Amino acid sequence: MDVAIGHLDQSEGAPASPFLAADVGGTHTRIAMVRASHDEGRKVETLAYRKFACTDFPGLAELLQAFVDADVRIPVRHCVLACAGQVMGDEVVNDNLAWPIHLSQLRQALALDDIAILNDFEALGYALDGPLAHSGRHLCGPDTLTKGPALVIGPGTGLGAAVHVPGSAGGFVLTTEAGQMDFAPNSIREREILAHLAPHGGYVESERIVSGPGLLTVYTTLCALDGETPKLATPEAVTAAAAACSDMHAVEAVDVFCASLGSLAGNLAMAFMATGGVYLAGGFLSSMFALLERSTFEERFLHGRSARALLSQVPVRVTEHGRHGVLGAAQWYLRRGMSGEATTHHAVAGGLTA
Structure with a gap:
């Protein structure tokens, strides 16, 4: 399973192609198509962004697929999720989530090479090294x-x-x-x-x-x-x-x-x-x-x-929470790097914003 249990070494290369970054909340999920920015003043470039109501979808896979169908024109092989809960085997479990998240099913449904996961507020913490600190x-x-x-x-x-x-x-x-x-x-x-x-x-x-x-x-x-x-x-x-x-x-x-x-x-x-x-x-x-x-x-x-x-x-x-969780997750992902081979996922815990 191409997900992890700890931070990855910076020596591992982050994907040069665009990837999905999502902030999964109990009420809304914010998702973007992003890539590393060539502008020294910006770490992440947003190519497309949408905010979805979780209750409009039977599961996270269907929500992410709706974004891909509407805004993505090239194959996407990598994804990072900012999410609260606990990783229990193959499942992310949290009482505040709209639905359970099964990582292997999600990876298979979207034909992803890997899914990286970090805590939703950890993602906001990384966003403090950017626009969030000035907002x-x-x-x-x-x-x-x-x-x-x-x-x-x-x-x-x-x-x-x-x-x-x-x-x-x-x-x-x-x-x-x-x-x-x-x-x-x-x-x-x-x-x-x-x-x-x-x-x-x-x-x-x-x-x-x-x-x-x-x-x-x-x-x-x-x-x-x-x-x-x-x-x-x-x-x-x-x-x-x-x-x-x-x-x-x-x-x-x-x-x-x-x-x-x-x-x-x-x-x-x-x-x-x-x-x-x-x-x-x-x-x-x-x-x-x-x-x-x-x-x-x-x-x-x-x-x-x-x-x-x-x-x-x-x-x-x-x-405002806004895009900060998405951008923070993308920054973490790019900093830590992600190889195309099987890796380990970062453990998820903590609260959840709407």
Whole structure:
């Protein structure tokens, strides 16, 4: 099976011909036909790009084939996927994916020589060595680019995070399972939410609160705590009602979500000494930027006492996911190289953005 379990040596040659690069999310899959750029200022050249809704297709093979049929005019033999989940034998498994991914079936269906896989947030981490570092809107901290490790976090269908560590040849990226970290309540109300979700104690993961579905969970929990029937059924409806101040539980749910995101981001920034900045990625956060801006995110991000001195110097930006995951995956693929012979695949883990 031409997939891998570790990074490839740079001595192995990357394909000179165009290849497919896809960022597979729980809601959308973004895919491009790319090749190495001859422009020294750009690492990857995009020849074609599309964004698909995952629910429109019975599987990833059919989705990728639709892109090939519409936009690809030459044989394509190589593919790199940025995807969350765990590689279990021949299958990529994640609860947030629209469908299971069977690697050998995918390779055979598209007549590929090889498929390389990396974590979806690892791909975003590599994109920080490019346009992602200069994109988005400033949320808090210094409004300048700073040096040091940079953290990218994305609450979408799930919650993912990765850290880009600068160095020679673009540095390297550390993946995390931040979405699976224990949720740590800060306020009395958050303790009530935790007690409702785990009435007998036990583990409640951060993405149960800090994600799109998590926002809806917080909203319905707050309604239950106050003995009321929820009126809203989607995360988008909750954010819209919060923006319009038309539902007090929606307003409170967004407050809890933003505050919890701030605490988590601050914890991770301290853990990785992310002096290079924190990037909050995804269309979900971008769509609620005004709510995030006037929330207690910054106060919770800064924590207190000695941590505040460090965290106050960390710039925080909100950026659209967009093509960055696709480009980051392509950059990783070109950097690591891929031979036409059987190779090993990079293990996949972590959260997933919409």
